[in-house]
């Protein structure tokens with residue numbers, strides 16, 4: 001029996017599972033595979049060098065799935081910021097009606113997106129304060145990203161057991177649970193905590209269709225939950241990375257530098273080097289993002305296998321929970 005939530009209803013998907021935006025991973029191969037599997041696949045806008053390349057990628061994805069898919073637009077501080085407005089315009093013009101936003105000062109972009117009829121915006125945030133601001137901006141769903149998550153964990157360090165309940169207490173719009181989810185037991189747990197679905201990054205990066213080198217996927221399968229490193233706290237840009245040689249070196253410089261100059265770690269944490277890891281499979285060439293859930297990932301399934309397994313596991317977990325309720329007369 002399918003799981004029906006406000007997320008599946010609003011987005012027209014079969015299973016309440018979203019594949020979060022992933023830089024250098026969220027291409028059409030993965031997004032279409034997740035959508036074909038019944039979840040929500042998401043293209044990552046900034047993996048495309050220009051807005052026109054994003055237009056081509058959206059069109060390419062449409063040749064690979066007839067199911068709904070979304071686009072992630074991540075607004076991060078940069079010396080020369082990308083032309084976010086132009087990326088958003090392409091998203092709108094290409095008829096995309098589901099957008100995942102993330103990052104700083106999303107107000108103007110959310111306003112632009114929400115001016116489009118039927119546009120659904122999911123905004124990802126790591127604190128209740130940011131969730132409340134995004135709610136005010138009129139987003140449709142929040143993606144509550146706990147401290148377990150891959151990538152930008154924020155500066156508050158609140159894991160999902162507390163963060164999701166705090167969101168349930170404070171926000172009035174539906175939210176999905178992000179960070180640390182890999183299976184249907186997690187999905188059932190998230191639903192119990194008040195979410196209407198889960199968002200997964202690392203788990204989808206370790207699937208057959210994810211366009212990253214097999215060595216990266218095998219490193220995830222071998223890893224334990226201790227194999228991530230938090231870097232860049234000193235510059236209030238805390239990021240959870242896979243614990244490889246470069247991440248450990250960056251952390252060492254961060255904690256021992258007497259100058260505190262970002263320039264000292266900058267060459268180590270460069271996105272360009274991280275991208276080369278995904279292409280070449282040289283795990284230690286640069287830094288790359290992964291969540292603590294790497295410890296719970298034990299295989300490299302197809303997206304269809306994974307999403308269908310998650311659905312079955314969640315249904316079984318919910319049924320198991322139901323059986324815990326016994327009529328008093330039977331006690």
Ligand SMILES: Cc1cc2nc3c(=O)[nH]c(=O)nc-3n(C[C@H](O)[C@H](O)[C@H](O)COP(=O)(O)O)c2cc1C
Pocket residue numbers: 019020021022023025044072074101102124145148149150151178179180181199200201202203205288289290291292293
């Ligand atoms: C390789 C990788 C790259 C990511 N890049 C982005 C990104 O560009 N924008 C974004 O909003 N989130 C990004 N994320 C975060 C995911 O969308 C998602 O929020 C996160 O992975 C959830 O935690 P999990 O990995 O425990 O599932 C990335 C995650 C991974 C693993």
